[in-house]
Amino acid sequence: MSATFIGMPGSFPKNAEKAVQNSQLRFNLRKATHTIRGKRASVVGELPDWQELRAAGKAIKDHTLRNLDRYLIQMEEAVTRAGGTVHWARDAAEANRIVAGLVKATGETEVVKVKSMATQEINLNDALAAEGITAYETDLAELIVQLGDDFPSHILVPAIHRNRSEIREIFLDKMPKVPENLTDDPPALAEAARLHLRERFLKSKVAISGANFMVAETGTLVVLESEGNGRMCLTLPRTLISVVGIEKLLPSWRDLEVFLQLLPRSSTGERMNPYTSMWTGAVEGQDFHLVLLDNGRTDVLADEVGRQALRCIRCSACLNVCPVYERAGGHAYGSVYPGPIGAILTPQLRGMGSDLDASLPYASSLCGACYEVCPVAIDIPEVLVDLRAKAPHAAAERAGMKVAGWIFNDHKRLAKAQRAATKLRKLVPKRLPGPLSAWTDTRDIPEIPDESFRDWWERTRRSERSE
Amino acid sequence: MRVALFITCVNDTLFPGTGKAVVSLLRRLGCDVDFPAAQTCCGQMHVNTGYRAEGVRLARHFTEVFAGYDAVVAPSGSCAAMVREQYPKLARPGSKGAAAIAEVAPKVYELSEFLIDVLKVEDVGAYFPHRVTYHPTCHSLRGLHLGDRPTRLLQHVRGLELVPLPGAEECCGFGGTFAVKNPAVSAAMGADKTRSILDTGAEVLCAADNSCLMHIGGTLSRQKTGVRTMHLAEILASTEEVQ
Numbered sequence: 001m002s003a004t005f006i007g008m009p010g011s012f013p014k015n016a017e018k019a020v021q022n023s024q025l026r027f028n029l030r031k032a033t034h035t036i037r038g039k040r041a042s043v044v045g046e047l048p049d050w051q052e053l054r055a056a057g058k059a060i061k062d063h064t065l066r067n068l069d070r071y072l073i074q075m076e077e078a079v080t081r082a083g084g085t086v087h088w089a090r091d092a093a094e095a096n097r098i099v100a101g102l103v104k105a106t107g108e109t110e111v112v113k114v115k116s117m118a119t120q121e122i123n124l125n126d127a128l129a130a131e132g133i134t135a136y137e138t139d140l141a142e143l144i145v146q147l148g149d150d151f152p153s154h155i156l157v158p159a160i161h162r163n164r165s166e167i168r169e170i171f172l173d174k175m176p177k178v179p180e181n182l183t184d185d186p187p188a189l190a191e192a193a194r195l196h197l198r199e200r201f202l203k204s205k206v207a208i209s210g211a212n213f214m215v216a217e218t219g220t221l222v223v224l225e226s227e228g229n230g231r232m233c234l235t236l237p238r239t240l241i242s243v244v245g246i247e248k249l250l251p252s253w254r255d256l257e258v259f260l261q262l263l264p265r266s267s268t269g270e271r272m273n274p275y276t277s278m279w280t281g282a283v284e285g286q287d288f289h290l291v292l293l294d295n296g297r298t299d300v301l302a303d304e305v306g307r308q309a310l311r312c313i314r315c316s317a318c319l320n321v322c323p324v325y326e327r328a329g330g331h332a333y334g335s336v337y338p339g340p341i342g343a344i345l346t347p348q349l350r351g352m353g354s355d356l357d358a359s360l361p362y363a364s365s366l367c368g369a370c371y372e373v374c375p376v377a378i379d380i381p382e383v384l385v386d387l388r389a390k391a392p393h394a395a396a397e398r399a400g401m402k403v404a405g406w407i408f409n410d411h412k413r414l415a416k417a418q419r420a421a422t423k424l425r426k427l428v429p430k431r432l433p434g435p436l437s438a439w440t441d442t443r444d445i446p447e448i449p450d451e452s453f454r455d456w457w458e459r460t461r462r463s464e465r466s467e
Numbered sequence: 468m469r470v471a472l473f474i475t476c477v478n479d480t481l482f483p484g485t486g487k488a489v490v491s492l493l494r495r496l497g498c499d500v501d502f503p504a505a506q507t508c509c510g511q512m513h514v515n516t517g518y519r520a521e522g523v524r525l526a527r528h529f530t531e532v533f534a535g536y537d538a539v540v541a542p543s544g545s546c547a548a549m550v551r552e553q554y555p556k557l558a559r560p561g562s563k564g565a566a567a568i569a570e571v572a573p574k575v576y577e578l579s580e581f582l583i584d585v586l587k588v589e590d591v592g593a594y595f596p597h598r599v600t601y602h603p604t605c606h607s608l609r610g611l612h613l614g615d616r617p618t619r620l621l622q623h624v625r626g627l628e629l630v631p632l633p634g635a636e637e638c639c640g641f642g643g644t645f646a647v648k649n650p651a652v653s654a655a656m657g658a659d660k661t662r663s664i665l666d667t668g669a670e671v672l673c674a675a676d677n678s679c680l681m682h683i684g685g686t687l688s689r690q691k692t693g694v695r696t697m698h699l700a701e702i703l704a705s706t707e708e709v710q
Contacts, residue, residue, distance in 0.1 A: 324649070365605070369636075388516060393518075401516065404513070405524070409524060411507050443688075446684070
């Protein structure tokens with residue numbers, strides 16, 4: 001990627017407005033999310049103990065987060081004992097510096113990458129490019145995004161916004177040695193990518209990954225994937241560098257049992273993902289480095305309501321059911337974490353200093369579908385509402401809300417306001433001015449009635465009493 | 468039983484017909500309905516838009532007004548969910564406010580819950596000879612877990628033909644201030660919901676929340692579809708005499 005999401009201009013409503021007008025994008029998104037949504041629902045429905053599993057996932061994550069200091073040290077000791085090296089990175093800059101230094105020490109200028117959200121979060125590829133190192137994505141969808149000089153639009157399916165004819169165009173344009181007669185048939189596209197990637201795997205001496213889970217007890221890292229490209233990266237190169245957020249920890253090997261059920265069913269709608277790779281420290285002839293990334297996570301941990309976002313296992317089930325994501329697409333969120341989880345995670349990790357980040361807690365109708373499907377029961381609506389209380393508010397809105405609060409504080413004021421509205425109702429135009437025009441652009445407003453309910457009640461009660 | 472009606476600020480101001488319907492329905496079923504005049508608003512708009520202090524003040528007011536009733540009936544899934552689900556999160560644990568909420572909140576019922584769970588009736592003696600589809604609304608569905616209570620009531624209405632709504636559980640795009648803060652997405656969601664409603668061929672769209680109906684109805688009306696929106700209470704209050 002040539003640009004970074006960080007500091008992206010605009011705000012969610014503005015970005016979303018553009019996306020909504022793109023009918024191809026809306027069609028692609030709707031089709032993809034509804035397909036995964038259906039698959040998820042059917043495999044989750046197979047497990048009679050899903051709610052118990054979900055509660056267990058939540059409990060394990062909460063326990064780990066409460067004792068994170070202890071488990072992180074246990075993880076460091078276990079990895080070191082197994083011949084790996086552990087590095088601690090406070091923020092993105094420090095993590096990037098560590099990784100670039102490690103790659104440079106090998107003398108290599110090319111690295112292959114396993115699909116990883118953490119390295120995207122810190123914008124590692126650009127940082128490496130600045131040091132003269134080229135990073136190649138090997139996950140098919142990430143490859144499409146990278147070749148298209150584009151941003152990922154979904155956590156699990158980064159190229160969800162692209163259809164196959166667009167992908168064919170990207171391959172023809174950017175992939176060296178691609179056959180000229182390439183069709184947009186999915187097997188043909190997959191074959192072209194396979195040939196392209198095989199060359200990379202065989203040539204590369206350094207690989208960079210993230211991890212879905214880390215097991216403190218054994219020092220094991222775990223990656224779940226569908227295509228096997230990750231496994232190629234993890235086994236072929238001589239140096240493996242894993243950048244992992246500190247919240248990815250699980251205390252014990254046994255805990256994995258819960259998450260190996262929760263994650264694939266929630267994300268790809270499969271009972272089990274095709275490839276599960278696990279590694280502990282360094283294997284013979286290989287160097288292994290683990291970079292433990294904070295980048296705002298300890299601040300999130302300090303927030304009583306918001307900390308539940310750190311339970312997230314990046315399954316993207318919340319994206320696939322979110323009606324707002326379905327219309328706005330991932331780019332509108334201006335972060336590698338789109339959808340409902342992005343709307344609570346990004347403003348917590350980055351703060352709400354920009355218009356975009358301040359608008360994210362409002363990128364939801366609070367319909368609650370995200371909470372219902374979350375495999376670790378993150379109450380996303382609760383965190384959204386809590387973040388809204390901390391977000392900066394425009395002066396005009398503050399004033400309006402103050403007036404409304406003043407009226408609602410006293411029923412006599414409310415009754416007066418209602419009577420005033422009834423008197424003035426003939427003056428209400430069909431199209432409202434100011435921010436309320438947002439309503440009347442596409443919707444009629446209800447007619448203001450002759451009499452409020454409370455006035456009707458008073459009047460009829462009086463006549464009932466006098467009868 | 469001392470039953471209080473919590474009308475909600477939206478119904479009070481814009482949809483008094485829903486309140487009148489609740490009163491006539493509950494009286495028909497033998498309830499003595501009281502309307503505490505000091506009531507105003509549950510505070511949902513303030514809390515959900517990020518104005519917590521104002522919301523907390525309104526929540527305190529609500530618990531004072533409705534303390535002492537055996538049951539509080541609200542013709543709104545959203546406002547009932549606010550009181551039952553969100554109020555307990557607004558007060559400091561162990562505080563006086565928390566105790567007041569713990570006292571009042573469990574007695575607040577959405578209309579269909581009150582009819583089925585408290586009064587134990589499914590056939591309220593209504594007559595409404597029209598083709599109706601039902602939109603469950605998010606806070607009724609996922610906040611209160613109303614389940615099939617509203618449709619069970621509708622199925623007992625004589626003359627009523629209930630047709631299923633495709634994608635019923637999907638949000639209509641109202642979302643309180645969301646409709647104004649994210650108008651493009653809200654309108655797109657509303658347009659899709661409207662299309663599903665038209666696909667059913669129903670004459671009337673019914674729901675247990677007038678705010679969602681105001682958004683969907685506003686869209687239906689702008690598109691000149693001719694489909695009416697009606698609150699559940701108004702259909703249940705309908706009888707042959709009213710027709």
